[in-house]
Amino acid sequence: MTTIMITGASGNIGKVLVDHLKKDYELTLVDIHFHDVEPALLEGTIVKELDLTVLGNWDGLLEGIDYVIHLAANPSPYAAFDDSLISLNYKMPYYLFKESSKYENFVKRIIFASSFHTVSAYPKNVQIPVDAPVRPGDLYGVSKAYLESLASHFAFTEGQESIGIRIGNFDENLDNPFINEADLAEYVSPRDLCHLIDCALNATLIEPFLLVNGLSDNRFPRLDISQARTAIGYRPLDDAFVMKGFFKDDNGDPVELSETED
Numbered sequence: 001m002t003t004i005m006i007t008g009a010s011g012n013i014g015k016v017l018v019d020h021l022k023k024d025y026e027l028t029l030v031d032i033h034f035h036d037v038e039p040a041l042l043e044g045t046i047v048k049e050l051d052l053t054v055l056g057n058w059d060g061l062l063e064g065i066d067y068v069i070h071l072a073a074n075p076s077p078y079a080a081f082d083d084s085l086i087s088l089n090y091k092m093p094y095y096l097f098k099e100s101s102k103y104e105n106f107v108k109r110i111i112f113a114s115s116f117h118t119v120s121a122y123p124k125n126v127q128i129p130v131d132a133p134v135r136p137g138d139l140y141g142v143s144k145a146y147l148e149s150l151a152s153h154f155a156f157t158e159g160q161e162s163i164g165i166r167i168g169n170f171d172e173n174l175d176n177p178f179i180n181e182a183d184l185a186e187y188v189s190p191r192d193l194c195h196l197i198d199c200a201l202n203a204t205l206i207e208p209f210l211l212v213n214g215l216s217d218n219r220f221p222r223l224d225i226s227q228a229r230t231a232i233g234y235r236p237l238d239d240a241f242v243m244k245g246f247f248k249d250d251n252g253d254p255v256e257l258s259e260t261e262d
Contacts (some may be wrong), residue, residue: 011075065106098154168191
């Protein structure tokens with residue numbers, strides 16, 4: 001069976017992906033702890049509690065791994081340039097790509113979580129294509145721009161294939177009464193992100209590095225997802241504006257996306 005290692009597997013995205021992938025793949029889950037994860041979710045997986053900011057903990061970790069989904073990071077947009085950000089968002093991904101280059105016969109592809117924050121300083125009325133120059137709105141976004149560059153470097157100098165996904169607002173609660181149109185424009189649903197990961201796992205790449213935007217099919221998307229559609233076959237099903245009830249029929253029920261398109 002195909003093997004996948006997921007770093008940061010106990011996080012919000014990690015838990016959703018574990019539930020989605022474990023029936024079809026042999027999963028190795030790595031995080032510093034799994035205290036907040038239901039034991040049933042971990043059944044049938046290999047669990048390793050490791051601090052991946054420690055170089056020695058990578059010894060042999062990637063042997064026999066076909067794919068890596070790298071989620072582990074300091075995810076705070078308010079992160080300061082301190083030891084936590086440097087260790088988690090700079091050193092750890094470097095260790096991943098450096099170690100993976102030792103196992104070119106094993107690690108076929110690294111799929112990593114980049115972020116909308118790499119371009120969040122663009123005006124809110126601008127839809128941002130994936131090839132727009134990076135414009136981070138915070139130091140977290142700066143660290144993700146570094147990750148994208150690091151992956152590109154290892155792809156074109158070492159041949160380590162990778163796909164980066166600029167993930168939008170995954171944790172946004174659509175029931176939040178204070179959510180606004182800008183939040184909805186940046187939303188990606190769990191269902192669509194799982195599908196996007198499927199696409200990234202199965203895609204045939206023209207070049208060894210690909211970067212895609214990861215949003216749902218929102219009526220007014222902040223990021224342009226057309227490249228993800230054409231390059232890896234992404235077909236999102238959800239629209240945050242419909243899910244929030246911005247578009248309703250005469251009975252007050254949410255209208256499906258296809259029913260509102262002209």
